[in-house]
Amino acid sequence: MENLIVVLEKIITTGVAETLKVTVVALFFGVLIGLLACLGRMSKHFIPRAIATSYIEIIRGTPTLVQALFFYFGINGLLVSATGGDVRMTPLVAGMIVCSLNSGAYVAEIFRAGIQSVDKGQMEAARSLGMPQKLAMKEIILPQAVRTILPSLGNEFIVLVKETSILSVIGVTEITRVGQIQASINYKVFSTYLGVAIVYFVLTFTLSRLVNYLERRMAVSD
Amino acid sequence: MIKVNNLYKSFGKLEVLKGINEVIEKNEVVCVIGPSGSGKSTFLRCLNLLEEPTDGDIIIDGVKINDPAQDINEIRKEMGMVFQSFNLFPHKTTLENITLAPMKVNKLSQEDAEKIGRELLERVGLSDKADVYPRALSGGQKQRVAIARALAMQPKIMLFDEPTSALDPEMVGEVLEVMRELAHQGMTMVIVTHEMGFAREVANRVLFMDGGNIVEQGTPSELFDNPQNERTQSFLSKVL
Numbered sequence: 322m323e324n325l326i327v328v329l330e331k332i333i334t335t336g337v338a339e340t341l342k343v344t345v346v347a348l349f350f351g352v353l354i355g356l357l358a359c360l361g362r363m364s365k366h367f368i369p370r371a372i373a374t375s376y377i378e379i380i381r382g383t384p385t386l387v388q389a390l391f392f393y394f395g396i397n398g399l400l401v402s403a404t405g406g407d408v409r410m411t412p413l414v415a416g417m418i419v420c421s422l423n424s425g426a427y428v429a430e431i432f433r434a435g436i437q438s439v440d441k442g443q444m445e446a447a448r449s450l451g452m453p454q455k456l457a458m459k460e461i462i463l464p465q466a467v468r469t470i471l472p473s474l475g476n477e478f479i480v481l482v483k484e485t486s487i488l489s490v491i492g493v494t495e496i497t498r499v500g501q502i503q504a505s506i507n508y509k510v511f512s513t514y515l516g517v518a519i520v521y522f523v524l525t526f527t528l529s530r531l532v533n534y535l536e537r538r539m540a541v542s543d
Numbered sequence: 544m545i546k547v548n549n550l551y552k553s554f555g556k557l558e559v560l561k562g563i564n565e566v567i568e569k570n571e572v573v574c575v576i577g578p579s580g581s582g583k584s585t586f587l588r589c590l591n592l593l594e595e596p597t598d599g600d601i602i603i604d605g606v607k608i609n610d611p612a613q614d615i616n617e618i619r620k621e622m623g624m625v626f627q628s629f630n631l632f633p634h635k636t637t638l639e640n641i642t643l644a645p646m647k648v649n650k651l652s653q654e655d656a657e658k659i660g661r662e663l664l665e666r667v668g669l670s671d672k673a674d675v676y677p678r679a680l681s682g683g684q685k686q687r688v689a690i691a692r693a694l695a696m697q698p699k700i701m702l703f704d705e706p707t708s709a710l711d712p713e714m715v716g717e718v719l720e721v722m723r724e725l726a727h728q729g730m731t732m733v734i735v736t737h738e739m740g741f742a743r744e745v746a747n748r749v750l751f752m753d754g755g756n757i758v759e760q761g762t763p764s765e766l767f768d769n770p771q772n773e774r775t776q777s778f779l780s781k782v783l
Contacts, residue, residue: 445593446630446689450644450696451620460643464634 324509328500328516336499337520339413343485343495347420348478354421355428362433373429380426386487389419393491416488416495424481431477435470436462468539475532479525486521496520544569544731545590545700550599552585559585561755562599569699572732574742574763577752578778583735586752587704590733591622603700620648623693627705629685631677631692637664638673641692649696656695663691667721683714687721694725701725703734739782743767751775 361373380388393415401409410418439462447457489498500517504510545567552560559582567573575583588594590601592608592615601609608618632640641663642656651659664670667687677685686706693701703722707715719741726732726745736742742749743763750760751772759772767783770776 440628440630442626442628442630443632446624446626446632447644448616449591449593449619449622449624450692451616451648452644453616456647460647461632468634 322512324507325512325516327507328503328513329520331503332496332499332516332520336494336496337524339493340482340485340495340524342413343416343420343488343493344478344482346417347424347481347485350417350421351424351428351477351481354425355432358425358429359432359436362429363436377426377429380423381430385419385423385484386490388423389416389487389491392419412488412492415491416485416493419488420481420485423484424477427477427480428474431470431473432466434473435466438469439465471532471536471539475529475536478532479528482525482528483521544571544604545733546600546602547590548600548602550586550589550601551597552582552589552594553597559755560589560596563755563757565750565757567731567733569731570729571747572726572730572745573734573748573750574746575733575735575750575752576737576739576742576778577750577758581752582755583752584704587702587733587735590700590702591619591624593624616648620696621698622700622702623690623696623698624702625686625689625693625704625706627708629677629682629689629709631680631685631689633677636674636676637669637680637688640677640688641695644692645695659695660691663694664688666694666724667691668717681714682710683717686710686714686718690718690721690725700731700733703732703736705735705737707736707738737782739767739779751778753778 358373358376361369362377364370364373393410393412397410397415443461443465444457447461448454452460485493485495486497488495489501492498494502496517500513504513507513545565547563547565550560550563551558561582563582563586575586577583585594589596589609590603592601596609599609600607603618603621606613606618608615631637632643635643638657638660641660642651642653645651645656645659646653661670661673664673667690669684669687669691672680672684672688677688680688690701690706706722707718710718715738719738722732722734722741723745734742734746746763748760749763749766750757751766751770751774752758753774759766759770759775766775767779770779
């Protein structure tokens, strides 16, 4: 119990900030990349569709752990040897990029499902009024799609918080990494990892409440 | 005003329109009747290119609209469309449904757009519903809003795709009343409908379609009282 409090304090003062930094950055860029990839995937032109589809399939088809290792040790390693060490990514930056790219692929598929769930007649009505495709998408389709995708998007955000724990393998001192270091110092693995789990749960539970609140807000304005 | 030359449309291997030729004059009200699957709706949807013709020309005011170089949005501004399933925007109020396109497409100020919107709502008898969302409207009210929304772009032509088919019977009248009014004001209208009484009363000309062709056409009295074609006779004997 005594150790649990020590560990919690350590995690809260160091690891949580790193986890949140990665999460917030990946959340923002994940949605941005996801929207672009989704539009690319639904494009009627071959090239954007091919790029977006390959990106989504590759990310979904490989483990996040492997992506993190490949990106930090593989790509960053190449970068360092090519520039003689002048350009290198810190683990944190590499972690942010990996998580953003990873989340983007899943968000793209969530968006696609949401957009396709909007009745076809909505686009037809908008186009029949002379609205160009993009305007109709922005004014008519996306606002309706957001409502249906909010639950899955919330779920993706929670997954994202948990996925950042993988970055412990590339040396980002986020929550899990702080826990590992603590355990290797104090040898009290039970209470240490219990502390780690508690902190993740508090974060994801808060997020899940927040998403619920947003859903209810949107339902009211309907 | 609308000239259709040799219009073909296929969906995959299924040929829905088989060489339609038709001229619709300004201020004309044309009703299109015929059995399900005869291509009526597809024909109508080709007129504003919601369906891309496989072959043939659609010429509106001398401009071939199914030309890839043609900006279709410019043409659609001039053609309103009313759908069987209303297709109101559920996340916008009644008034916003009407003002959206005038503001975003025609760049009207919010004030001007709302003025037009309120006038139109009054015209379709729904002044008191400006600030409600579509889900709070009955089917007939929704369709009247949809008509107002299309009229807000001040179109030269109005297309109606079975506007009363999704309505409860007691609501058909209120929608037809709005359309009747529009016809009397000289709007050029093409109406796909199953309301034979309405077609007889309002149309200048009735087209009977079957199997992807216009089989017979004429004034309502010619077509309804004295149909020449066997298929027209057989169809009318079932519906009248």
